[in-house]
Amino acid sequence: MAMRDGALKTDRDTMRLEWIDDILAVLDCGSLAQAAEKRMLTQSAFTRRARTIEDSIGTTLFDRRRKPVTLMPAVQMLEPELRELSTRMHKLRHTLRTASNTSGKPLTFVCQHALTTTISPRIVRAATQDGETSVRVRSGNQDECILQLLSKEVDLAIMYALPKDATSDISSAFETVNLGDDLLVPVCAPSLRADASNAVIPTIAYPADVFLGQVFARMIRPRLPGAATTLPIAETALTLAMVQLALSGIGIAWLPLSLVADALDHGDLIRVDDVLPAQVLNIKMVRLRGARTDNNDKIWRHLAEHLQIAP
Incomplete structure (x- = not known):
């Protein structure tokens, strides 16, 4: 029985985000019946869940004296706090999931100072279209960009170069893609x-x-x-x-x-x-040869294809 009680407690702990979303569904829909449909549950299952929430918290949340059944006025007043908490918990759950997944490792890139303001927002948008990749942005002069690539502090760099200038070509230690001018x-x-x-x-x-x-x-x-x-x-x-x-x-x-x-x-x-x-000036995307992962290689190809810049 102790193990069963412990298991029930764990199940209830993992349901807390669902409880908040259930309460918000009732706020949005105005009744248990419509909230059940939004939460893709039968009305009887949603009603049982509402009872479970109340039993666990130890107070009445739903006003069953009214038809349709809705939330108690005091609970309705907590709507801003409930929405903020739901957003924060969903974000935390997503962060925890991606943190344990190598495909969710943040992409880190550095822009030459002159490019940070103009180009980095476009790179972030292009790199995060799948909703799974997070991005860290740094800024530095060109020498700092190269040093951060060599030390593997960043996955890629965005830098200026003179067109057809052999003396300023990036070393063969790097791969480059011309993004535009x-x-x-x-x-x-x-x-x-x-x-x-x-x-x-x-x-x-x-x-x-x-x-x-x-x-x-x-x-x-x-x-x-x-x-x-x-x-x-x-x-x-x-x-x-x-x-x-x-x-x-x-x-x-x-x-x-x-x-x-x-x-x-x-x-x-x-x-x-x-x-x-x-x-x-050419705008070049640069990375260190041999320092690639499957996920970063995918992002590199995506940026090379979709991030073309015109003067």
Whole structure:
């Protein structure tokens, strides 16, 4: 009998989430009969379950003086708490299930800083379409992205690269997929439009040791018109900070078009690539060769097929 009682207690413990959902079904439907249909039970089985819930809790939850039978007013007042608890418990159950399943291991990826804001939401949406995959997002400069791949801290990285540039090709230790292109474009506040044609151009600069700083030095500066030179007014490696500096009228900035599209649409920034050079950038998805799992390989293929990015 002790074992039987223990077994009953375990069964009741595992039913508690079902009990909450049963109560919410009555709240939603307004009667035991309709709630039974929603919960895919016969009316007699649902009525027995209602009795079990009351016996276990030790109080009356259902007002049987009314027809149709519904919940007591005091229970109805607890609806917000019941809904929140149901949501939390369903989420916890899902998390526990996926945590013990290797196919549910979170995907971890890192984006180059300039891509985190614009690209990572699309990657998360594409990777989690099946409802089973969770995602962890990191951000870093290009060197940090590569180091995190090499140390296997992340499953994949999203980075910029110069098109057809042999010197910047990712090492043979990595697999790469080209997701599309972006454009490093000169932009400024409308009040600085004329400054783009000056002999000395006020700019917001990247540090020389970051990827976009190297792109500027190699691909932009040599193509400045005539004898024009740049005068750095401010310097930052953070593209989001550079956007704010450009919006403030500090100087002309070379920024990814994907990052400033909204500001351009609203007229807060303007493009000046009719006067100053722009540079096409490839967007690459990168992973370490040989560090794949069945699940991550599936996600990699899915992203390669569905995550195509246009400038």
